Amino acid sequence: MSLKNIHPWDVTPAQARAIQERLCDRVVTRDDFAEVETVAGVDVGFEDGGKVTRAAVVVLSFPGLRTLDRALARRPTSFPYVPGLLSFREIPAVLDAFADLRIRPDLLLCDGQGYAHPRRFGLACHLGLLSGLPSIGVAKSRLVGDHGPLGEEKGARTWLWHKGEIIGVVLRTRSGVRPLYVSVGHRIGLDTALDYVLACTTRYRLPETTRQAHGLASETNRKARTTAPKQR
16 A cells, blocks of 8 residues: 655654644645545554554444454554654554555544644544545544533534634434544545444444554554564
């Protein structure tokens, strides 16, 4: 699976912010894709006290949500933990996992922010631009923004606002559980993004895509195909 090389990765936090500000205008926030037959979940974990980044990608059929492909990659962590810059810490390992996929997915659901980001360029936007694929940010916590009351029932939603702009939606995917924060990544509109998140959600809080990717990224007995850590 080919990916674009649009900037260097060996950068400082200040340089990373400048890259986000430069690339955010390239993000497409409308539907720009054909039929979706495969969806992929992307998640990242860490080993050895954060010294090793472990990235997982799981490809599922859509709408059947049957597992078709999965890949796990590990590499030394080379960027510090800085809120708002997690894509620079996590995506290099994600790209290694993408390179090991046999099936190119039609849509990405990322465990992280998309447009709901201080510079409107979270991990889902970043990965969408690099891969050229439509992508959605499905975060478990809020990075920025405010919202009004949210109903307790499954499917309840409310706008997430920041600096006078709608940046995403707070979505209850299961009655009585904590909501998710959904935002556009790239090449998809917000309403369509919500439809796909709900279509990928079964009886759990997380969509099946990111739930399976989280399980693969977190498991200790890793039986999936892996790539060896790469020195940088």
